[in-house]
Amino acid sequence: MLEKKVEQLQNQRKDQLTMVVFSNDLDKILAALVIAVGAAAMDTEVKMFFTFWAISALRNPKKKGKGKDIKSKMFGAMLPHGISQLKLSKMNMEGLGKDMIKGIMKHKNIASPEEMLATAGELGVQIDICEMSMDLMGFKKEEMIDYPNLGYCGVATFLADAGESSIQLFI
Amino acid sequence: MLATEDLKSIEADKVVDARGTACPGPLLAVKQAIADISDGGIMQIMSSDAGTKRDVPRWANKKGYEYLGDYEESGYFVMYLKK
Numbered sequence: 001m002l003e004k005k006v007e008q009l010q011n012q013r014k015d016q017l018t019m020v021v022f023s024n025d026l027d028k029i030l031a032a033l034v035i036a037v038g039a040a041a042m043d044t045e046v047k048m049f050f051t052f053w054a055i056s057a058l059r060n061p062k063k064k065g066k067g068k069d070i071k072s073k074m075f076g077a078m079l080p081h082g083i084s085q086l087k088l089s090k091m092n093m094e095g096l097g098k099d100m101i102k103g104i105m106k107h108k109n110i111a112s113p114e115e116m117l118a119t120a121g122e123l124g125v126q127i128d129i130c131e132m133s134m135d136l137m138g139f140k141k142e143e144m145i146d147y148p149n150l151g152y153c154g155v156a157t158f159l160a161d162a163g164e165s166s167i168q169l170f171i
Numbered sequence: 172m173l174a175t176e177d178l179k180s181i182e183a184d185k186v187v188d189a190r191g192t193a194c195p196g197p198l199l200a201v202k203q204a205i206a207d208i209s210d211g212g213i214m215q216i217m218s219s220d221a222g223t224k225r226d227v228p229r230w231a232n233k234k235g236y237e238y239l240g241d242y243e244e245s246g247y248f249v250m251y252l253k254k
Contacts, residue, residue: 038195041202042230110193119199 016045018165020158024053024080025089026098026113032171033116039167040123047165048120049158051130055137056080058129058144065140072138079137082145083113121148128153172240178251181239183215184208190219190247197223198230205236205254212254213239219247227252 017039021032036046050058061081068076080086091097105112111119120127128151129144144150162168173181187204189197197218208214216227228238231252239251 034195038198038226041195041198042233043202108193109191109196111196123199 012164013166014045014164015043016047016161016165017167017169018047018158018162019049019169019171021048021050021054021057021171022052023089023171024056024086026086026101027089028171029054029057029083029086030113030116032169033113033120035169036120036125037116037123040120040125044167046120046123046125047161048125048127049130049153049161050127051133052137053079055129055133055139057083057086058127058147058150059139060143060145061085063143065138065143068138068140075138076143083117086113117145117147124149126151128157130154130158172238173251174240175242178240178242178249181213181215181251183251184212185214187214187216189223190217193220194222194226196220198226201227201230205234208254210254214252214254216250216252217244217247218250221248224248224250 017036019032019036021029023029032048036048039046056079059080059082061084065072065076086098087095088098088101102112126149127147131152131154134141134152141152185204185208187200189200192200197216197220201214201216204214216223218224224241227250231238237253239253241248241250243249
């Protein structure tokens with residue numbers, strides 16, 4: 001009886017990875033992208049939910065949101081304008097540490113966060129942005145990057161997707 | 172798993188040289204190249220990333236391909252798998 005129940009529960013889980021990306025630290029975003037791309041290479045379906053600070057990593061520095069109030073403009077000015085501007089969570093040293101890490105990554109043929117994001121897009125990794133956080137931070141949809149599988153959603157979408165995933169992560 | 176001697180005598184249908192990339196680059200290269208060989212075909216993978224040596228067998232296992240084995244050359248690893 002119990003065995004049957006366990007089997008039933010197991011069967012509800014898909015070969016799917018659902019990830020909450022909360023941080024906009026360069027190192028954490030990098031970890032999230034490596035896991036996402038790796039999972040996609042393993043043919044696991046990948047769904048990334050960008051919320052709170054992490055949304056700033058998906059801004060296109062060349063685009064601007066229209067009709068922002070003063071607080072939204074302040075948030076917009078203070079947060080990174082896209083993935084290239086993210087800082088390290090440790091040893092950032094006013095950007096010196098970040099530049100060093102990026103130099104080492106290049107030397108060791110590790111893909112840059114920008115490249116990794118593009119690869120994720122090619123592999124069909126879904127990125128959904130939390131609508132509520134967008135609103136809170138004062139970000140507009142028109143200032144986000146052009147990503148092939150980009151959507152906007154609420155917490156219920158995340159919960160539904162996480163519930164049917166065999167792996168769930170919070171980064 | 173085959174012995175190094177046996178592996179070296181295999182003639183691969185497809186060679187994937189992923190020595191220029193780091194994780195998860197080699198795995199991506201393998202995934203992309205597998206489409207180029209038919210069932211029963213053999214792929215040789217070269218990677219300088221030690222982690223790939225553990226990743227590829229796991230990937231192969233998941234996909235239902237047979238991992239034949241690996242050996243080390245100077246500065247890189249050579250892996251074989253059968254589709």
